[in-house]
Amino acid sequence: MQIGVIGTGIMGSNVSRCLSRKKVKLGFYNRTISKAEMLANEVGGKVYKSPRELVEESDVVIVFLPSDDDVREIAIKISEKGNLKEPHVFVNASTVTPMASLDTMRILDSAGVRYIEGPVYGSADEARECKLISFIACDKTTYDEYKSIFELYSLKTYYVGTPPKASVLKLALNNLGLAFPALLAESLMLLESWGVELELFKEVSETLWFNEIINRYWSRAMEEKPPRFKTWMVGKDYSYVASALKAKKLPSFLSDALSAMYLMASVNGYGEKDYPRIIKYYLELARKTRS
Ligand SMILES: NC(=O)c1ccc[n+]([C@@H]2O[C@H](COP(=O)([O-])OP(=O)(O)OC[C@H]3O[C@@H](n4cnc5c(N)ncnc54)[C@H](OP(=O)(O)O)[C@@H]3O)[C@@H](O)[C@H]2O)c1
Known part of the structure; x- marks a missing residue:
């Protein structure tokens, strides 16, 4: 065969x-x-x-x-x-x-x-x-x-x-599974722009339920490694979640926002990088507000 x-x-x-x-x-x-x-x-x-x-x-x-x-x-x-x-x-x-x-x-x-x-x-x-x-x-x-x-x-x-139905199930799973790096990017931007130590945030989160999720993405965010899933494709997946919802005339607030977050990092040089690297992109953006 x-x-x-x-x-x-x-x-x-x-x-x-x-x-x-x-x-x-x-x-x-x-x-x-x-x-x-x-x-x-x-x-x-x-x-x-x-x-x-x-x-x-x-x-x-x-x-x-x-x-x-x-x-x-x-x-x-x-x-x-x-x-x-x-x-x-x-x-x-x-x-x-x-x-x-x-x-x-x-x-x-x-x-x-x-x-x-x-x-x-x-x-x-x-x-x-x-x-x-x-x-x-x-x-x-x-x-x-x-x-x-x-x-x-x-x-x-x-x-x-x-x-x-299989495409819809896959999009629904990705919608949840790929959200966390974007949320973490926004939290770290907030900390960085107001001068709060990132390591302190990490230490506190070690006592909290989402510590495992932070650890999952931390090194993939901070170190450059070959992509396992490219940033622009995550942006694409979120735009697909949004358009599949719109096709049913349903709201797509979160998938639209997440798509924009991944696609903005993509057009600024992160498109071919591993998707948790968007955290690095948004951190750099926050650092500029302090210099
Ligand atoms: N990576 C993951 O973790 C992952 C997991 C689950 C599902 N997926 C899905 O799987 C699919 C592929 O993802 P990937 O990560 O393997 O992407 P990828 O690394 O970019 O590979 C895509 C391949 O398709 C080729 N290609 C693109 N357009 C083509 C066309 N019109 N005709 C023929 N070949 C074409 C590209 O060729 P070139 O060499 O010319 O660019 C490239 O080799 C996507 O739909 C993605 O969402 C990915």
Whole structure:
């Protein structure tokens, strides 16, 4: 069996490292072909110049692309030459809006490609160690047929129902899980701008219930490390939470604010950095008020 991976960045490359230890062949497609070639050299597998060709030669393709637009663009490239000779399966593991997920499903359907929503929770380490949590949305028969594929790279797999329910569940989890660095950034800005010692804040918080959360982000905020999840993508996820709420005519105060906080740091040079580094960005901003 061949599994294709579209998008060989942080998630796609680490899931490929996981899959290279299973009994499957691998195929790759990436916008910057050289990145896919480097991965193929490391883990074995064939690099494709077109996503359609990769889909045609793979039993399943798993897609890790940054945004709604990228996923739609790839679906169009796969579908624009009409029906594929045999049915193929497209697992969208990217974090997208429910609206884009439904669009992608319609585009692929027109070429006879079966669409499965399969966003994941976990980052580079969990992907490499085959310990992601997968949320799957498709019809139940398709889920039962492909469950063993999701289990190759997942510690746990949840069947959520039909699309776009898995995308919605993933956004709801990220909405909570990614908020803390932004809240911590705002607290530290407040302390720094009024001249209160950050270490004192940290010492006091050691006696409080949220100490574990502060420790989780403190060193990732203060030291430069390779990104596990890029700041601009967290901004994107919050803008997706906001637009999914707006699509239902519901308020999105918090997701709009959090999106703006992450995106402001992104446009000021932090976009490609690990997202807890926004704490460093906002601290620098506060320091300027004291100089
Ligand atoms: N990182 C995480 O912790 C994490 C966890 C869960 C879910 N996710 C989700 O997984 C998805 C991928 O995230 P990531 O962190 O792996 O991002 P990433 O490191 O930026 O990787 C994205 C890859 O997609 C390629 N790409 C972008 N646009 C493309 C296009 N139009 N056609 C073909 N290839 C394209 C990029 O190619 P280039 O080399 O040309 O840039 C890059 O290799 C996102 O939806 C993200 O929200 C991420």
